[in-house]
Amino acid sequence: MNLADMLSFADMNQLTAIAGRYRCECKQNSKQDLIQTLLYTLGSKDFMEAQVREYSQQDLRFLNALLFDERSYLTLEDLLAAARAASFDTPAGQNGGYRDTVARFKNGGWLFNGTSQQSRYLFQVPKDLKERFRDRMAARLKEGVEPGGEPDMYREEGDLAAADLQALLRFVGQDEPELNLEGAMYRRCQQMLMNSLHIPEPLLTKGGWRFGYGRACEHYPPRLALLYDFARHRRWIAEDGQRLRLTSTGAAVLEEAKYESLMQIFSFWLRLYKGAIPNLPSLVYWIGVCADEWVTVKSLEHALGWLIKPFYYDDAGSILEKRILRMMLHLGMLRAGEAASGPVVKMTNWGMEMAQSKQLLL
Structure with a gap:
């Protein structure tokens, strides 16, 4: 469901909390006025830009986890696990507890309870908010990458x-x-x-x-x-x-x-590396967004590194270069070369198709 549908099913307490969160001027005792005001506020272009700009990296990682979660409904335990994963190594009490994170996003209009008897204690994210967040995040990440210039020679492994x-x-x-x-x-x-x-x-x-x-x-x-x-x-x-x-x-x-389909090997790779890189599907998607043209690996690390949790002795840069970009090269998804600006990469047509596939955009 979209935001308008979820607002219409939400109770007055949540609507009032959301309106208070964004300091909306409306009649607090009128559900219709609350819904119209919230639709105008949350539906504006400035709203999403402000969210992406003002949220902490931890909050953006939490939203990123929700964006790429394929389930229609999430339990409170699912949300707490996502909040814990997004915190990386930040102690739970430092930025408020994980329950506080879930409550903030519920009062911010990102999470709504289900509408049926079976789903009333479950949560869902408005579909249109997801799409707008994805578009705004894409714009933010692309701002952080630097064009690398086409190298004289590049490596591509195809199938x-x-x-x-x-x-x-x-x-x-x-x-x-x-x-x-x-x-x-x-x-x-x-x-x-x-x-x-x-x-x-x-x-x-x-x-x-x-x-x-x-x-x-x-x-x-x-x-x-x-x-x-x-x-x-x-x-x-x-x-x-x-x-x-x-x-x-x-x-x-x-x-x-x-020959086995590269898509099958690609899907297996996502599952195989998920233990070490839980958000690997989203990282592949964002690499596809950022590297549609030749970009420097260094700037790609700068743009995406905050989304990658270190895994034991593998830091974010090592994971990106050795575990993700190199494997995407082996799977025929990337071209890699050396330009005057340093190592550069660019998605292949097949790589773009896989990075934008439904299994990553659920």
Whole structure:
């Protein structure tokens, strides 16, 4: 429902609270006057610009979470969890409790209770407010990025991830590589596999921490780890004792020589990295908004870094460059190059299509 519908179902207490929040001049005992005044106030262009400009980064992260939540209704626990996630490491009492955050947004006209007996204790966000917030946030973020100029040469991987997924299946089917005690292929086998891929990566060195980005990230470089986890998830390969083997399903896929859809790999990547980067879908969307032309990676980090929560030893910049932009490059969503201004990126047509897809705009 849109704002007008939700205001008409709201009780007088909430309408009065919203009117008081924005210092509206209207008859406090007239529901019709309250609704008309609030529609005029909250529907104005200045209102949304002021919200995006004046809200703290924590509040904007909370709204961003609501914007990309696909559920029609949210429980109080859902909202409290979103408020907690948006706070990053800020102590709960420093800017008011999480319940205070929910109450502020309810009194600000962003959250309304359901209209039926079953949904009266649930919450929803007006659809038109979501759309206007998305547009205003897009304008704000784009203001923060700098054009990078088209590089003389750039890298684009297209659908090579799908091709290398086939190469992985072929390698496993032919060699049935031996696994060490940790369940990983020996380095010699890994190097042989890398030599057969279109996009090879340096093998991992000893030391360092590796977790949170899929099961295979502990043993293999990020791109190979994604393909390995995807193939294992689809049950095309299986760790059978001390050997990695191709399953009958994997053999059928290989025999058909049919490339897996990049959309499927992209969707799997979103789910795989969600534990470490909970708001990854929204970040992909905003990157699509900001990088429709060549932009500098440095300015992209400046524009989006405040939306990214550090994950253990990965800071916001590292997550953006290594975990998001680089993987989007591997998935054919980005072009990357070097200009006079430094590293630059630009979305591909397919990347723009995926970044604006319904699964990100729910």
